[in-house]
Amino acid sequence: xxxxxxxxxxRDLLLILRQPADILNPLVFFILVVALFPLGVSPEASILAPxxxxxxxxxxxxxxxxxxxxxxxxxxxxxxxxxxLLAPYPGWSLVLAKVLVHWLISGLPxxxxxxxxxxxxxxxxxxxxxxMLSLLIGTPTLSLFGAIGAxxxxxxxxxxxxxxxxxxxxxxxxxxxxxxxxxAAVQGMPIDGYIAxxxxxxVFALMITPWASSAALKL
Amino acid sequence: MxxxxxxxxxxxxxxxxxxxxxxxxxxxxxxxxxxAFILLLWGMIWGLAFAPADYQQGNSFRxxxxxxxxxxxxxxxxxxxxxxxxxxLIWKMKVAxxxxxxxxxxxxxxxxxxxxxxxxxxxxxxxAFWVWDARLTSTLVLLFLYAGVMALNQAISERQTAGKASAxxxxxxxxxxxxxxxxxxWWNTLHQSSSFSFTEKPSMPAEMYLPLLLTVLGCxxxxxxxxxxxxxxxxxxxxxxxxxxxxxxxxxxx
Numbered sequence: 390x391x392x393x394x395x396x397x398x399x400r401d402l403l404l405i406l407r408q409p410a411d412i413l414n415p416l417v418f419f420i421l422v423v424a425l426f427p428l429g430v431s432p433e434a435s436i437l438a439p440x441x442x443x444x445x446x447x448x449x450x451x452x453x454x455x456x457x458x459x460x461x462x463x464x465x466x467x468x469x470x471x472x473x474l475l476a477p478y479p480g481w482s483l484v485l486a487k488v489l490v491h492w493l494i495s496g497l498p499x500x501x502x503x504x505x506x507x508x509x510x511x512x513x514x515x516x517x518x519x520x521m522l523s524l525l526i527g528t529p530t531l532s533l534f535g536a537i538g539a540x541x542x543x544x545x546x547x548x549x550x551x552x553x554x555x556x557x558x559x560x561x562x563x564x565x566x567x568x569x570x571x572x573a574a575v576q577g578m579p580i581d582g583y584i585a586x587x588x589x590x591x592v593f594a595l596m597i598t599p600w601a602s603s604a605a606l607k608l
Numbered sequence: 609m610x611x612x613x614x615x616x617x618x619x620x621x622x623x624x625x626x627x628x629x630x631x632x633x634x635x636x637x638x639x640x641x642x643x644a645f646i647l648l649l650w651g652m653i654w655g656l657a658f659a660p661a662d663y664q665q666g667n668s669f670r671x672x673x674x675x676x677x678x679x680x681x682x683x684x685x686x687x688x689x690x691x692x693x694x695x696x697l698i699w700k701m702k703v704a705x706x707x708x709x710x711x712x713x714x715x716x717x718x719x720x721x722x723x724x725x726x727x728x729x730x731x732x733x734x735x736a737f738w739v740w741d742a743r744l745t746s747t748l749v750l751l752f753l754y755a756g757v758m759a760l761n762q763a764i765s766e767r768q769t770a771g772k773a774s775a776x777x778x779x780x781x782x783x784x785x786x787x788x789x790x791x792x793x794w795w796n797t798l799h800q801s802s803s804f805s806f807t808e809k810p811s812m813p814a815e816m817y818l819p820l821l822l823t824v825l826g827c828x829x830x831x832x833x834x835x836x837x838x839x840x841x842x843x844x845x846x847x848x849x850x851x852x853x854x855x856x857x858x859x860x861x862x
Contacts (some may be wrong), residue, residue: 558752
């Protein structure tokens with residue numbers, strides 16, 4: 390089964406590397422959304438710094454959503470999804486592979502980009518490790534919950550807009566604790582509790598979402 | 609393995625048949641309609657006209673007799689929807705998906721009523737229509753979850769597939785229910801704690817909480833009535849080609 394997962398991961402990464410626009414577009418979108426806040430709200434450091442954590446988290450969430458639709462769509466259109474589901478491996482292993490690929494192309498680059506974004510928004514330097522840590526634990530949860538939505542709208546007309554309505558309510562707890570952990574770090578408060586809850590949500594998502602998404606794919 | 613011999617009671621399987629459900633629901637409907645009418649009328653008149661005014665809030669507290677039942681129902685209906693969806697997925701019952709589909713709009717309406725009445729009450733009491741309190745926010749998320757289930761039901765035209773997809777979403781979304789329920793205890797924010805619990809005596813005097821109890825029970829009966837009616841309508845819509853329906857006295861008008 391490990392070989393099955395790795396084979397899908399390798400194949401999908403190869404396919405994506407040949408279409409680099411698919412990875413780059415969400416990242417450009419991420420930076421653009423963040424750049425809108427100083428323009429729309431205020432360029433003052435005194436206003437941006439306290440809101441930086443929330444802005445980065447919201448932008449990361451939107452960027453994740455943008456690339457979610459592609460998780461199963463292309464495979465569904467050319468028929469390979471059906472073949473993959475017929476393979477003698479459980480459906481959740483397929484979902485886990487797809488989620489891993491999605492996180493590698495959307496979540497991980499966001500984590501790596503976050504120092505740049507945070508400095509653009511005047512986030513205090515001592516809160517930066519917390520921001521990266523919370524994104525590192527939080528973005529896989531976003532990809533996992535997103536897989537349910539992506540699986541549900543596969544083959545549905547106008548799926549992209551529907552996907553956002555289905556998934557954003559499920560993202561609320563992640564953004565609350567993700568942004569709260571950074572806010573706590575800015576004020577020099579302990580962050581262990583927030584990070585622990587983010588970790589608990591990741592474990593919980595790992596438990597239920599692959600199962601639910603594979604059930605949704607097989608409808 | 610004794611687990612294999614374990615069965616649900618017979619009536620449970622019979623409910624899976626649209627014909628059985630249609631007749632059973634038709635027989636139950638008048639009872640729910642009657643008790644909803646009596647309980648709501650009794651509770652509302654008692655609560656709105658005769659219950660003593662609150663020593664701090666005066667008469668504005670009386671919106672509670674609408675707000676609390678709507679808020680309780682908004683969560684219960686979501687659970688009912690998720691349970692019906694799970695029954696549909698596990699036992700492959702078409703009727704269960706229809707019940708779940710009937711719940712969506714009713715639950716969304718109760719959630720909207722709870723938010724609206726809360727806002728009206730909040731303005732004189734808290735000084736604001738809306739605060740980003742844990743319970744208010746999680747109830748708003750509940751409204752969005754209803755909207756998601758509704759959108760998914762509309763987007764998939766094939767009823768069976770729409771039912772299965774919505775069931776999965778409802779089950780995953782029901783994670784939010786305990787968060788709403790316990791938000792007032794975990795975060796201890798502005799919204800006051802629950803009016804009722806099974807283990808403690810209410811903090812209100814009896815002439816205030818008994819009418820509330822009546823309206824809550826009345827709303828449960830009203831919800832049951834609506835679900836049965838809406839499910840029967842869906843059975844009529846989807847089973848119109850079947851012979852049992854053509855022969856049914858409801859259709860023949862005898």
